[in-house]
Amino acid sequence: MKKILIISDTHGYLDKKLFKYMEEADEVWHAGDIGNVEICDEISKVKALKAVWGNIDDHQLRVSCTEDLIFYCEEVKVCITHIGGYPGKYSMHAKALILKEKPNLFICGHSHILKVMFDKKNDLLYINPGAAGVHGFHQVKTAVRMEIEKKEMKNLEVIELGPRTL
Secondary structure: OEEEEEEOOOOOOOOOOHHHHHHHOOEEEEOOOOOOHHHHHHHHHHOEEEEEOOOOOOHHHHHHOEOEEEEEEOOEEEEEEEEOEEOOEEOHHHHHHHHHHOOOEEEEEOOOOEEEEEEOOOOEEEEEEOOOOOOOOOOEEEEEEEEEEOOEEEEEEEEEEEEOOO
């Protein structure tokens, strides 16, 4: 069984409250708009990190991260990209990824809108963890944690880190 913490859109700000949740996780997955390579370094000091770059990320992050990640966690096929849209309104890039890779779990960021739903048409769990940083229009910083055991995704929980303002 793996305990996963999913974050996105930190935009160069790592909320100190996240460290408690990182300690409890086996891995941290970041869905882009990291902000700077120091954020990756800070997370990697605590837990294993899987991350994709987002549209605000610079050359340094685009060299150290990829645009898309496709991997297995236990027996669940995972696909992470930054700009994904959502079920019924996926971006062209996300739609092509989903059709090609057929993941069980699709994760994206970008919108700063927390959304977790099951996509019946593509038979996958869709997660956008919202934004964990302080830049953007969101009112509350959010993250998502979950457990994956074999093919089962369970104990999914939305984490509210407090108001966006410092």
